[in-house]
Amino acid sequence: MEQFVMTFPVGNRQSEIHPPRVCGVVSSGNLEVLVESGEPGDSCRIDVHTPAEGFRDIWNAVLGDFVERHPVGGVNVTINDAGATPAVVSLRLDQAVELFRSEKP
Amino acid sequence: MNVKPTCYFEASARTRIAKLVDPDSFSELCPPHLRHSSPHLARLNAPVAFDDGVMVGRALLAGHPVLIAGQEGKFNGGAVGEVHGAKLCGLLERALSERPAAVLLLVDSGGVRLHEANAGLIAISELMRAVLRTEEAGIPVFALIGGSCGAFGGMGIVTLLCTEVVISEQGRIGLSGPEVIETVKGVDEFDSRDRALVWRITGGKLRRVLGDATRLVDDDIASFRAATAELLGKHAERRLPASDLAALTEEHEQLSARARRYDTARDGRIVFEEAGFTELESVALMPVDDFNRHLEGTP
Numbered sequence: 001m002e003q004f005v006m007t008f009p010v011g012n013r014q015s016e017i018h019p020p021r022v023c024g025v026v027s028s029g030n031l032e033v034l035v036e037s038g039e040p041g042d043s044c045r046i047d048v049h050t051p052a053e054g055f056r057d058i059w060n061a062v063l064g065d066f067v068e069r070h071p072v073g074g075v076n077v078t079i080n081d082a083g084a085t086p087a088v089v090s091l092r093l094d095q096a097v098e099l100f101r102s103e104k105p
Numbered sequence: 106m107n108v109k110p111t112c113y114f115e116a117s118a119r120t121r122i123a124k125l126v127d128p129d130s131f132s133e134l135c136p137p138h139l140r141h142s143s144p145h146l147a148r149l150n151a152p153v154a155f156d157d158g159v160m161v162g163r164a165l166l167a168g169h170p171v172l173i174a175g176q177e178g179k180f181n182g183g184a185v186g187e188v189h190g191a192k193l194c195g196l197l198e199r200a201l202s203e204r205p206a207a208v209l210l211l212v213d214s215g216g217v218r219l220h221e222a223n224a225g226l227i228a229i230s231e232l233m234r235a236v237l238r239t240e241e242a243g244i245p246v247f248a249l250i251g252g253s254c255g256a257f258g259g260m261g262i263v264t265l266l267c268t269e270v271v272i273s274e275q276g277r278i279g280l281s282g283p284e285v286i287e288t289v290k291g292v293d294e295f296d297s298r299d300r301a302l303v304w305r306i307t308g309g310k311l312r313r314v315l316g317d318a319t320r321l322v323d324d325d326i327a328s329f330r331a332a333t334a335e336l337l338g339k340h341a342e343r344r345l346p347a348s349d350l351a352a353l354t355e356e357h358e359q360l361s362a363r364a365r366r367y368d369t370a371r372d373g374r375i376v377f378e379e380a381g382f383t384e385l386e387s388v389a390l391m392p393v394d395d396f397n398r399h400l401e402g403t404p
Contacts, residue, residue, distance in 0.1 A: 001150045020138035025117055026154040027179035034155055036138055051152050082152045 002053045006046045006063055010073040013042045018103050023096035031084040033096035035077055042073035050081035062086045066093045075100075110325035113251040114275045118160060118175035121211055124326040125249075125333070126164035126173065133162040134199075135192055143186050145221035154180045157188040161196045167334035169206035169341065172196050176213045178254040183214035185259060186221045190228020197235035200244050206337050207245045210267065215282065216258015229259030236266045241349075245269060245340050249329055250276035250318075255307065257282045265317060268345060271332045272318040274393065277307040301389065305373035310388060310396060314380045315363070321400075323393050 020036040044067050048059055070093075077093070084092070111124055122131055135141050137155035146153045158180035164173050174196050176183040185193075193210070200208045217225035236246050245268035250256050255277030256264040264270060264278055272278070281289075283297035283306075296302060305311060313321040320336065322328040346352075367376065374385050380400060382388050388396070 001152070020136070022119075022137040022155060025177055025179045026152050026158075030179070032137075032154055034137055049152065051150075078155075080152055080154060 001049065001051050002056075003047075003049050004056060004059075006048070006060060008044045008046070008064065008067040009042060010044050010067055010071045011042050012071040013073040014075055018100050021096065021100040021103055023099055024092045026080045026082045028082055029084055029088065030082055031089060031092055032080040033077060033092050034079075035075060035096050035100040037074060038076050040074070044072055044075050044077065046077040046079065048079045048081065050079070050083075052081070052083050058086060062089050063093075066090060069094065070097045072097060110327055112324055113273060113326050113329055114253060114324050116326060117179070118177040118211060118213065121326060121329075122160065122162075122164070122173060122175045125209075125211075125330050126166050126171070127168070130165040131162055131173070132164070133160055134196070135161060141188050141192070143188050143218075143221065145186060145224065149220055151220060157186060157192065158183060159189045159192050161192045163203075163205070166206075166209070166330070166337060169334075169337040170203075171207050171209050171337070172200050172203065172205045173209040173211070175211035176252075176254075176260075178213035178252040181218055181220075183212075183252070183254045183260075184216060184218035185214060185225045185228050185232075186218040187224035187228060189218070190225060190232060194228065194231045194235050197232070197239050197246070200239050201242055204242075204244060206341060207247055207268075208239060209247045209249060209333065210263070211249045211252075212256040212260050212264055213250070213252030213254045214256060214258070214260040215254050216260055226259070229263065232259070232263050233266055236263060240266075240268055240345065243345050245336075245345050247271065247333060247336065249333065250278065250309070251322075251324055251329065252276070255279065268340075269320070269336050270312070270318040271320045271322060271329060271336070272309040272312055273322055273324040273329070274304075274309040275324050276309040276312075276318075277304070278312050278317055279307040283307070302372065304389070305377075308373075311373040311376060313396075314376055314400065321393055321397055328393075 017037040022034045024032045026032045142153035158177045161174045247269045248264040248267040249271045251273035257279050283303045286295040287297040312318040320332040322332045
């Protein structure tokens, strides 16, 4: 297992506090994404737990693209991965943020 | 409005709960952001889930207050570990003080989680006792089965202790799974790749004919909801008599008689035959409504 945190400055703080939302399932080739309000400042903090070791560069690229698509500041994302491909990670992150935003504060 | 049916088999546990109960009525206990995940899996360097593969909470179903739990079959085969089991036991314990109309267990599990086998086995025995205690207090416990893992191992036992069992044709109930039996006793004993055979022995239709399941429903969440609502109505009208030793002993005798009757049976066919299904080949293809009509028409 590998665990690391990546923090992206976004410069666009989510003004509303939403309840936490979880999306996806920890099963082979899939992942679970938890989105919570809370990170102080305008950054997005992403905490990754993955059994696939040695893919940190790819994670950095995939998560960098994600915060470009969704500049959500003041948000914590935690990922329990079970060997998902980059495309699945991207889709699941988009889905999780959409769910999170749709929830009334 | 035409609502597209949602397949129960394919849905995640979260989706099943959300679509089974009255809209927006589910409130989760021990929600995922509290991170009650398995310390054993973490120590073994295996991926963990925020909810340890089971969600528990309160909801309304057709207006009836219920406590509800859903096992996520896609996380470690829905297997029961220490935290997972404690969440289920805690829910049943809560039922004694909250007295809901029923406790609903959306079972989708292969049994005990082998990574934490001792803790899992203890959890199963606590769970069996908790189900019996809840029923003794006059609160019915329903098992709903229609996921890919079915109800096997310890969860198979827990299921058969439940007051009502709602199952789809895809659902299965058993103790040792077909692959396990084949590994231990050989392919002559049980060919686990013969899917038709597996379903004739463990599948929803056979369990309904045997009486292990009390309702057979189509594989969509709305059908599970309709059957559960109907059963909740039935139990609201006539409270469950407190189960006692005499009732359990009688049930044991019936089960022993059944075991003797089918002692030499190699297949579920004979059970369907005795239930009056003449065209055995068509049983598998028979729509659920026709199957139920046939069965309930049988004296």
